[in-house]
Amino acid sequence: MRLEDSPLVAVLRDPSHMAIFDMEQWDLAIRQARAANLLGRLAVWASTPPLRDRVPQWVMRHMNAEISIVEKQTTAVHWEVKHIARALQGSGIPAVLLKGAAYAAAGLPAAIGRSFADVDILVPKADLAEVEKLLFLKGWTTGNISAYDDRYYRQWMHELAPMHHMIRLTPLDVHHNILPETARIQTRPELILRDALRLPGYDKMFIPSRTDQILHSATHLFHEGEWHHGLRDLSDIDLLIRAYSSEPAFWSDLTARAADLNLQAPLLHALRCLQRIFHTPIPEVPEQLGSVHGPVPRWSSLDAVFVSGLASVHDSFRTKWSGLAEFVLYIRSHWLRMPLRLLIPHLVHKSLTRVERSPD
């Protein structure tokens, strides 16, 4: 089954589609949504009238179950944000919540039924050591990581090694940039920090501006190579665009901002995938974006690879090309991440340490 023809994508394009599903379509939609971490989003839509009365009872049981998880995670994120703010209190250091945590904390359009595994924050690079110290004093540590991994993160990455709170065990990623220091594309995180919006109820907690929410999510999706979350991330961007694009200056602001941040390429990929898969209403923007680098093809072979990457999340979407597409995307994410003179030694080290650890 092509991703574009799947019951899951039909719902993501138009939630009211759920009213006309037959039993087989529901069976598949639930499985596909669960695999793509999107069942919570479907659950919130399904339990909203008038759809609620048109969804079969057995489906509603899955949906209610999922809503419990969504509510629990939302409560947990608010609680976590409060603790992070407390840890940094008095330092004057601003922290910008990213992606899922920002959506949930500020009730953004992409908060609907959003699942997430960790909280991500962005802080000024100059304050990184201080932030790490303050968080450590309140119980966040990176735990037992090897000296190699620690150095890898500190020297080359855009974030510290993942931290966990010692008591609550909650994960926290502290970023000072949205792309690795070694990445082929360099952006300007100081602009994201400068233009962030204050989170109501806090002095020094922020969320990215509307355009930056979209640009960061697109950058994350097309650079980090986490394709098992790809469909969910693309759905987030779809919801943000549908909510924000009614403002007259939205598209010109977005394209101008993409140019300022040097993030035209990920935005362009995101918009083409959104048009293709989600039927997101997008005007003539791709051409404007492309004018920087010359004419923009309406669809490229790389886009087809991205769609295969998005489709790798559930067996029902997989084709004979899926394996190859995943391999290409794996290579691409590393290619974008760092130059070969750093990448090759890194992959060799990783493959050797994996062999050593394999007995457990």
Place this chain on the structure above:
Amino acid sequence: MRLRELAPAALRESLAKGLILQTGPFRIRVMSSTDEVFHGLHLLYGDFEIHGEGYADYHVRVDRVGGLRSYWRPQITFELDGVHPFLPLPADHAFASFEWGLNWCIAGHAHHYLTLHAAVLERNGRAVILPGDPGAGKSTLTAALSLSGFRLLSDEMTLVDRDDGLLVPLARPVNLKNNSIAVISAFSKDAVFGQEAHDTHKGTVAHLKPSQDSVLRAQEKVAPAFVVFPRWSAGAQTVLTPRSKADAFMHTANHAFNYEVLGRSGYELNAGLIDASECFDFSYSSLPEAIAAFTELLK
């Protein structure tokens, strides 16, 4: 249609392409080409309803792992729709892995229920919940009760329906370990066991076939009446002593699979359950005396 109406060859064929099995409120689509899962279902699930087509709540699969290793030490893996939650196990653990995998599916996803780590049985329309610490003899007692005219709702997990606070049957086989297998074989000539799996993380395990009455009535929910904490010890007298409700509440909450997930509703369901139940500690060493005590309790 009941599973026993399928001839062995038809059951194997069905399992190869996916057999939809009804256990209480869940429809499970099972795929497996292993002998162990075939024999387990054939021996123990005969009375269960099956469906030719339609939806399933969980799509599970237990099959051999390929590769070179399969020639000298064959392994199987449990899969929920593309997700492999456990490391591969020796091939003769396939049926046990199916049972544990199903528990994992329900405990990890079925948050439409508050799921307690406890057995539950019914007699005269009254349900008794048996939370069990490891080694407390919960499964042995559950097996003996289910072979003595008590209806089995579940051995491993008690499901409390969020819609009405009632207890929901699964009526799946009882998982017995090590000495308990011989104890229950000796206890009742009606005990039917599946094949033993040796050297699992729980030692030797075998599953006891649920009574036909339990399976046929697996759509009948029951109101909670008793929460009894069993404690087997050698030579112990048969004694039922009241346990404080606050303490019983904390124990069931701490041993629930999804108490935290349900938040406020988990608290309210558990509180409703404990409010509606008389709570006891129960020490015993003799199964016949234990059966007599429970018969008296659920009179």
